[in-house]
Every structure is written in structure tokens, then in C-alpha cells.
Amino acid sequence: VSQTSTVRSQAARIGKGSAVRHNANYLHFQMRQGSVATIVLVHPFLAQSTVFKPLLPLLDDSFDVLLVDDPFMGTAGYPRTLSQWANHYLTDIKEQIQTDHPVLFGGYSFGGLIAFEMAQKWDQLYGAHSSSVVLLDPGTYEIDNTVPESESEKDSLIMNSLGRSEISPQDILPLRERFDGYVRALKESECPLTYEGNCLHVALPDRLQDGVVDWWKKCCPNITLGVVDCDNHYALMRDAKPLTVVSQLINEHCHAIIEENRAVSSASSESRLYGGSSRTDVSLEDGDAKE
Numbered sequence: 161v162s163q164t165s166t167v168r169s170q171a172a173r174i175g176k177g178s179a180v181r182h183n184a185n186y187l188h189f190q191m192r193q194g195s196v197a198t199i200v201l202v203h204p205f206l207a208q209s210t211v212f213k214p215l216l217p218l219l220d221d222s223f224d225v226l227l228v229d230d231p232f233m234g235t236a237g238y239p240r241t242l243s244q245w246a247n248h249y250l251t252d253i254k255e256q257i258q259t260d261h262p263v264l265f266g267g268y269s270f271g272g273l274i275a276f277e278m279a280q281k282w283d284q285l286y287g288a289h290s291s292s293v294v295l296l297d298p299g300t301y302e303i304d305n306t307v308p309e310s311e312s313e314k315d316s317l318i319m320n321s322l323g324r325s326e327i328s329p330q331d332i333l334p335l336r337e338r339f340d341g342y343v344r345a346l347k348e349s350e351c352p353l354t355y356e357g358n359c360l361h362v363a364l365p366d367r368l369q370d371g372v373v374d375w376w377k378k379c380c381p382n383i384t385l386g387v388v389d390c391d392n393h394y395a396l397m398r399d400a401k402p403l404t405v406v407s408q409l410i411n412e413h414c415h416a417i418i419e420e421n422r423a424v425s426s427a428s429s430e431s432r433l434y435g436g437s438s439r440t441d442v443s444l445e446d447g448d449a450k451e
Contacts, residue, residue, distance in 0.1 A: 184252050184255075184256065185231070186228065186229040186230070186231035187226060187227070187228060187229075187252060187253065187256065188209060188226070188227040188228075188229070189224065189225075189226050189227075189256060190216065190224060190225040190226075190227070191224050192221040192222070192223065192224055192225075193221070194221070194222070195221070195222055195223050195224045195261075196222055196223065196261060196262070196418055197222065197223040197224070197261050197262040197263070197264065197414060197417065197418050197421075198223060198224045198225075198226060198257045198258065198261060198262070198263050198264070199219070199223050199224070199225055199226070199263075199264040199265075199266055199294065199410070199414060200226045200228060200253060200257075200263065200264065200265050200266060200275065200278070201215075201225065201226070201227050201228065201266045201267065201268070201271075202228045202249070202265070202266065202267035202268070202271035202272075202274045202275045202278070203228055203229055203230045203267075203268070203271050204267070204268040204269035204270050204271045204321070205269050205270035205271075205321055205342060206318060206321045206322065206335065206338060206339065206342070207230070207321060207322075208229045208230060208233070209227035209228055209229050211268060211397045211398075212227060212268070212397060214397060214398065214403055215397060215403060215406065215407060215410075218403060218404065218407030218411075219407060219410060219411065220411045220414065220415070222414070222415070222418065223262075223264075223414050223418075224257070226253065226256070226257060228249055228253075228271075231248075232341075233338070237341065238338075238341035238342065238344070238345055239345055240344070240345060240348050241345055241348045241349045241350075242273050242274055242277045242301075242345055242346065242349040243277055243281075243349065243350075244345075245274050245277070245345060246274055246277035246278040246280075246281055247281070249274070249278060250278055250281055250282065250285075253278075254285070259286050259290075261421075262290075262291075262292065262414075262417050262418055262421045263282060263290065263291050263292075264291065264292045264293070264294055264413075264414060264417060265278045265279040265282065265291055265292070265293055265294070266293070266294030266295075266296060266410070267294075267295065267296065267298065268296040268297070268298075268396070268397060269296070269297060269298060269299070269393065270298070270299070270342060270346075271296075271298075272295040272296055272297070272298030272299075273298055273299070273301065273346070273349075275293060275294070275295070276293055276295065276298075276352060276355065276379075277352065278291075279291040279292065279293045279355065279357060280352060280353065280355060283356075283357060288356065288357075289356065289357050289358075289424075290357075291357055292357050292358045292359065292360075292413070292417045293355065293357065293358075293359040293360070293380070294359075294360045294362070294410055294413060295359065295360065295361045295362065295376065296362050296396065296397070296406065297362060297363055297364055297367065297388075297393055297396055298361075298372075298376075299372065300371075300372055300375045300376070301346065301349055301350075301351050301352065302351075302375070303343065303346050303347060311336070314336055314339055315327070315332055315336070317339070318332065318335050318336070318339055320394055321394065352379060354378075354379060354380075354381065355379060355380045356381065356382065357380075357382065358382045358383075358384070358413075358416070358417060358420070359376075359380040359382060359383040359384070360383075360384050360386065360409060360410070360413040361373065361376050361380070361383055361384070361385050361386065362386045362388060362396075362406055362409055362410075363385060363386070363387055363388070364387070364388060364390055364391070364393060364396070365387055365389065365390075365391070366391075367387075368387065373385060384413065386405075386406075386409040388402045388405045388406060388409075389401075389402070389405070390402040
């Protein structure tokens with residue numbers, strides 16, 4: 161739900177239930193002069209990419225930023241799986257960014273799961289290790305005992321994600337439906353394959369205790385962990401102190417990926433003279449990607 165709109169207007173938009181169409185209106189591209197990479201930032205749970213607005217001025221100018229809103233907000237339904245969600249976004253994104261530059265897929269909270277799926281598929285399209293992942297305090301694919309069952313618990317989570325202490329009964333109903341759509345997509349998603357590319361995991365201290373950090377270490381052997389001194393998941397993209405730390409971690413990770421890409425390109429320049437392609441035939445239709 162857009163942080164620049166009232167809850168009531170967003171709830172009304174959800175209730176319209178319009179059809180989903182592929183278009184680029186939900187993508188917001190910020191190009192920087194002389195950029196040599198692109199970072200894609202995917203919206204979190206029940207939110208739009210406006211949550212990244214305080215972060216943008218702190219990111220280095222050496223890479224472009226592509227913000228991804230939730231285009232399914234206000235539509236008749238959500239993708240059935242995270243894989244299908246990633247397919248939808250990649251279909252539009254791959255037309256707008258340079259595929260010969262490093263691409264980093266980042267996401268906040270639920271958006272981190274989508275970004276992870278996108279990076280897996282990007283490597284299938286353009287060759288192994290052509291992408292990187294930035295996980296901003298994500299959960300995991302394992303939702304047992306983590307999804308609230310009661311309506312009051314759901315409402316509390318929804319209000320926390322929107323930064324509200326109260327939402328009217330008529331506005332909360334469509335938001336509950338969207339909540340259930342996210343949960344269904346997560347339940348229907350298969351546990352991902354091991355990701356061999358580089359990954360930055362920005363985590364709150366609690367994630368060291370609840371198993372989230374260990375879970376992601378198993379999925380990403382080449383992971384770098386950055387723990388931010390913050391006790392509120394929703395303050396990570398809002399408060400100045402954690403934002404400063406998060407931006408530093410992202411900038412350092414992006415520069416490391418850029419330098420690594422330059423080194424690999426230099427080392428393989430001779431082999432590239434003989435042509436060839438590492439691209440595989442990967443479908444980005446509504447179903448899951450297949451090689």
C-alpha cells in the first residue's frame with residue numbers, strides 16, 4: 161500500500177478487482193550518469209516502492225536504481241507462487257536494463273523473496289553469476305508457526321506494515337484479502353535451489369536467534385551478513401541510523417560486484433573473441449521458468 165496515499169483510497173483500489181496486464185507503469189527507473197550497474201529494489205509486504213525513498217539519496221551514483229511497485233494491488237488476484245511473481249517482473253524489467261552490466265536484485269521483507277527468485281532466473285537467462293542478491297531483513301520460505309491465524313493478529317501485522325495504529329473495519333477487509341494472497345503464494349512456492357552468486361543479507365539482531373540467518377546461509381554459500389542495530393523491522397527503511405548502515409552495506413556490496421565483474425570480463429576477453437553465448441532458453445510465461 162502506497163505510503164503516499166490514504167489507507168481508505170488504497171483499500172478502495174483493492175476492492176475494484178481489475179484485471180492484471182503486463183505494463184511498465186509499476187517500474188520507476190532512476191538513471192545516473194556514468195552508471196556501470198543496476199540495482200532493482202522490490203516492494204515489501206503490502207507496500208509499494210515508496211518505502212525506499214529515504215534510502216535513494218544514500219546510494220552511490222555509480223549504479224542505476226529500478227524501483228518495483230506491486231502491480232497486483234487493486235487487481236483480481238495475485239500470482240500463485242513466488243516464481244510466477246518473479247516471472248511477471250522480469251518480463252518487463254529485462255526490456256529496460258542493460259544485460260551486459262552487473263544486475264543486483266534487492267528486496268525488503270517479502271520483496272527479498274521475490275528478488276531472490278528473480279536473481280535465480282536472471283542467471284538462467286544470461287549466464288551463471290551474472291546477478292547478485294541484496295536481502296533486506298527477509299523472512300524465509302518456511303511459514304509454519306510464523307503466519308498469524310486469528311483476525312486480530314492479522315490486523316495487527318497489517319497495521320504495523322502500514323505504520324498505522326488503527327484502520328477502520330471497512331478498510332481492513334480488502335487488506336486482509338491481500339494478506340491472504342501473499343500467504344497463499346508463499347505456501348505454494350517450492351523451496352529454492354542453492355544460489356551460487358554473491359548475496360548480501362542485511363539482518364536485524366533477532367534474525368541471529370530465530371533461524372533466519374542460518375536458513376539463508378544454506379541457500380546462499382557466497383553470502384555476506386550485515387547485522388544492523390535495530391529492533392524494529394519496519395524502522396529499517398525509515399529511521400536515519402539504520403538507513404545509514406544499510407546504505408553503506410549496499411554500496412560496499414555493489415562496488416565489490418562491479419569490481420569482480422570487471423576482473424572476470426578482463427580475464428575472459430580472449431574467449432569472447434570467439435563468440436558464443438551462455439544464454440539458456442528460459443520461459444518467462446505465467447508458469448514457472450523451465451530450462
